[in-house]
Amino acid sequence: MVNRQRMILVCQGTGCISGGAEQLLSSLKREVAKLNLGESIEVKRTGCHGFCQRGPLVVTEPEGFFYSKVKPDDITEIARSQLPGGKPVERLFYRDPITDMPIPYYRDIPFYSRQQRTVLRNCGNIDPEDIEDCLAVDGYQGLRKALHEMTPEQIIREVKQSGLRGLGGAGFPAGRKWEACRRAPGDEKYVICNADEGDPGAFQDRSIMEGDPHSVLEGMITAGYAIGAKQGFIYVRAEYPLAVKRLRVAISQARNKGFLGRNILGSGFDFDIEIFQGAGAFVCGESTALVLSIEGKRGMPKPLPRPRTAEVGLWGKPTLLNNVKTFCNIPLIIIHGSEWFAAKGTERSKGTAVFSLTGKVVNNGLIEVPMGITLREIIYDIGGGIPGGKAFKAVQTGGPSGGCVPASLLDMPVDFDSLTAAGSMMGSGGMVVMDEDTCMVDIARYFLNFTRRESCGQCVPCRVGTKQMFDILDDITQGQGRLEDIDLLLELGEAVARSSLCALGQTAPNPVLTTIRYFRHEYEAHIHEKKCPAGICQALSSPQGLN
Amino acid sequence: MEKIALTIDGLNIVADKGMTVLETALRNGIYIPHLCYHPDLKPSGVCRLCLVEVGDEQLVTSCRMKVEQGMVIKTKSPEVDKVRRAIVELLIADHHTDCRNCPSSGQCELQRIMASLHISVKRMRPLKWAREELPRDTSNPFFDYDPNKCVLCGICVQTCEVVQGTSSLYFVGRGYGTKVAFFANKSRCESCRQCVARCPVGALIPKTVR
Numbered sequence: 046m047v048n049r050q051r052m053i054l055v056c057q058g059t060g061c062i063s064g065g066a067e068q069l070l071s072s073l074k075r076e077v078a079k080l081n082l083g084e085s086i087e088v089k090r091t092g093c094h095g096f097c098q099r100g101p102l103v104v105t106e107p108e109g110f111f112y113s114k115v116k117p118d119d120i121t122e123i124a125r126s127q128l129p130g131g132k133p134v135e136r137l138f139y140r141d142p143i144t145d146m147p148i149p150y151y152r153d154i155p156f157y158s159r160q161q162r163t164v165l166r167n168c169g170n171i172d173p174e175d176i177e178d179c180l181a182v183d184g185y186q187g188l189r190k191a192l193h194e195m196t197p198e199q200i201i202r203e204v205k206q207s208g209l210r211g212l213g214g215a216g217f218p219a220g221r222k223w224e225a226c227r228r229a230p231g232d233e234k235y236v237i238c239n240a241d242e243g244d245p246g247a248f249q250d251r252s253i254m255e256g257d258p259h260s261v262l263e264g265m266i267t268a269g270y271a272i273g274a275k276q277g278f279i280y281v282r283a284e285y286p287l288a289v290k291r292l293r294v295a296i297s298q299a300r301n302k303g304f305l306g307r308n309i310l311g312s313g314f315d316f317d318i319e320i321f322q323g324a325g326a327f328v329c330g331e332s333t334a335l336v337l338s339i340e341g342k343r344g345m346p347k348p349l350p351r352p353r354t355a356e357v358g359l360w361g362k363p364t365l366l367n368n369v370k371t372f373c374n375i376p377l378i379i380i381h382g383s384e385w386f387a388a389k390g391t392e393r394s395k396g397t398a399v400f401s402l403t404g405k406v407v408n409n410g411l412i413e414v415p416m417g418i419t420l421r422e423i424i425y426d427i428g429g430g431i432p433g434g435k436a437f438k439a440v441q442t443g444g445p446s447g448g449c450v451p452a453s454l455l456d457m458p459v460d461f462d463s464l465t466a467a468g469s470m471m472g473s474g475g476m477v478v479m480d481e482d483t484c485m486v487d488i489a490r491y492f493l494n495f496t497r498r499e500s501c502g503q504c505v506p507c508r509v510g511t512k513q514m515f516d517i518l519d520d521i522t523q524g525q526g527r528l529e530d531i532d533l534l535l536e537l538g539e540a541v542a543r544s545s546l547c548a549l550g551q552t553a554p555n556p557v558l559t560t561i562r563y564f565r566h567e568y569e570a571h572i573h574e575k576k577c578p579a580g581i582c583q584a585l586s587s588p589q590g591l592n
Numbered sequence: 593m594e595k596i597a598l599t600i601d602g603l604n605i606v607a608d609k610g611m612t613v614l615e616t617a618l619r620n621g622i623y624i625p626h627l628c629y630h631p632d633l634k635p636s637g638v639c640r641l642c643l644v645e646v647g648d649e650q651l652v653t654s655c656r657m658k659v660e661q662g663m664v665i666k667t668k669s670p671e672v673d674k675v676r677r678a679i680v681e682l683l684i685a686d687h688h689t690d691c692r693n694c695p696s697s698g699q700c701e702l703q704r705i706m707a708s709l710h711i712s713v714k715r716m717r718p719l720k721w722a723r724e725e726l727p728r729d730t731s732n733p734f735f736d737y738d739p740n741k742c743v744l745c746g747i748c749v750q751t752c753e754v755v756q757g758t759s760s761l762y763f764v765g766r767g768y769g770t771k772v773a774f775f776a777n778k779s780r781c782e783s784c785r786q787c788v789a790r791c792p793v794g795a796l797i798p799k800t801v802r
Contacts, residue, residue: 529718539674
């Protein structure tokens with residue numbers, strides 16, 4: 046049961062666990078018991094705080110002391126600090142990377158103070174395996190209100206008016222999808238949560254499922270009521286065992302509390318959720334491929350023109366498919382109303398965006414920011430800039446199919462439309478920062494290597510086109526580039542983007558096209574002068590290569 | 593039958609409701625290159641060659657697009673040609689082009705498409721030729737599969753599944769490594785040879801021919 050008096054929160058997200066946080070939790074519990082503090086202090090497991098780079102993380106409440114990089118040897122001291130008159134463990138405080146000044150409190154750390162955590166509201170604050178903890182922070186209040194005070198039509202109107210756009214990548218207006226699904230004829234409908242987060246370096250959905258699984262369930266149940274579905278599925282990667290485990294615990298607790306199953310909260314509405322584990326194909330994040338995968342078939346996207354999944358989806362029935370983060374926003378929109386949500390963000394991109402900030406940036410981790418914030422604010426204010434005094438070169442947004450945005454666009458607002466205009470995309474929310482030591486040809490080659498391998502192989506431009514483009518890029522990085530290669534890459538890139546069957550192929554050339562658009566001189570240096578300006582391509586950086 | 597009036601390449605054409613743009617064009621003597629379309633099968637839309645321009649420069653696969661009243665279709669345009677040419681050249685660069693020794697030479701759809709677009713191997717954009725020669729699959733008692741010639745149109749897969757109801761061959765692998773393979777339980781193949789007859793190129797060859 047929640048005891049808000051004194052708490053020691055120990056992060057048990059995948060990042061901190063890999064740093065030994067499980068052992069920290071058990072020894073801290075032992076230590077607290079040894080000091081006879083067990084009555085007054087609760088040692089609690091939480092989900093991810095987002096600042097994984099500084100893990101394992103321990104936070105004490107109510108003071109809000111934030112301890113980073115905690116080791117087993119520090120446990121006794123942390124426990125003793127809780128004794129009457131005890132002092133905080135100053136040497137474990139986070140230190141500002143520039144001034145080296147210790148920052149004792151969670152709320153004062155710049156990484157957090159500039160964020161707007163709404164989707165991530167509970168991650169790091171509650172025990173994800175204890176539904177009571179979730180109920181104490183208004184868990185399932187949105188569902189209660191939806192079932193008892195609202196009609197399905199009112200819910201859909203609220204979601205539409207909020208301006209929420211799907212946060213899985215494409216940004217399709219969520220309310221319109223819900224409405225189409227509700228209107229589609231048929232008694233049998235399904236809700237699917239897309240948790241097939243396959244982008245290299247992206248971990249937003251995983252962290253949410255690990256840190257706040259009940260919000261995902263609550264959003265899905267509300268959606269089921271709104272569209273008239275009785276069954277939901279969570280399509281989650283098998284590579285996320287902790288997320289699967291916590292979802293399982295959450296589902297069973299929600300059933301026991303009457304939030305899932307028959308006659309939910311006495312409303313007469315029945316709904317249940319099943320977990321389906323994907324086998325690790327990136328393309329199965331595409332809606333039609335995902336549906337085929339649940340049906341037990343080979344995951345290959347269906348070409349347009351075709352009916353939308355909202356009309357003809359799983360087993361041919363109308364199916365509502367949304368991303369983890371989209372569902373997490375639903376309880377908030379129901380509780381606080383559409384106007385509250387629409388007040389955040391920009392004119393055409395409402396709410397917040399969750400990013401995995403990685404690469405050459407001082408503060409790595411999971412962040413949530415209002416739509417419309419600039420890239421500069423994310424990278425310099427939250428991210429703390431580029432380490433080692435190096436210069437910023439580019440940031441790649443939106444996963445492996447995103448584009449590389451140069452320094453000249455750092456003041457661009459981050460929203461669906463601006464990113465698309467710059468040749469990149471919002472995507473699922475990966476954000477990889479690159480410094481001056483990054484070779485842009487090598488980066489394009491790296492990302493294309495991922496997408497070409499993950500192509501499902503059915504359509505010609507994606508299957509063969511990405512392979513050709515990769516071979517050309519590989520040659521350029523090996524010093525075998527030909528004069529005509531840049532034009533050829535542009536031509537092939539355009540053909541692949543325009544003619545591929547699904548979004549994977551249509552966006553795969555983005556890293557190549559944007560690096561040529563913004564860093565053409567680097568390609569030219571590789572091809573004409575046989576030089577790699579960043580000194581990354583080994584075949585060119587060697588003394589022989591320079592001559 | 594309800595009639596639909598549309599324009600294809602400037603010609604006024606009347607089609608039956610429910611027909612696709614590709615069927616309508618072919619029936620009216622307008623050739624649109626295509627590899628994965630077969631009149632008896634569901635259009636899979638994977639070869640991407642039958643892309644046409646509908647109205648405002650949007651490229652759509654004509655095999656899956658149903659005719660609509662007043663539609664304006666361009667089967668050739670600078671946009672379409674650019675993309676289609678690239679796709680054909682990508683296929684050729686990836687294809688075993690020893691046509692003289694291929695039993696399908698003369699009946700090959702890829703040859704027909706190359707001729708219709710005036711593409712010759714000598715005057716292609718400088719693509720990389722497929723580096724390695726993949727081994728043939730000779731495990732089926734009745735015919736062989738040559739992955740070096742396969743364009744992965746999926747006609748054989750769908751034919752086996754729909755026409756014969758056996759599904760003894762299917763896609764395996766991912767990305768560039770995708771190919772057609774026989775399931776371990778080969779006894780299911782009834783040797784109807786429909787797949788061989790429908791292969792648009794020389795990827796499925798009866799054992800007797802060699």
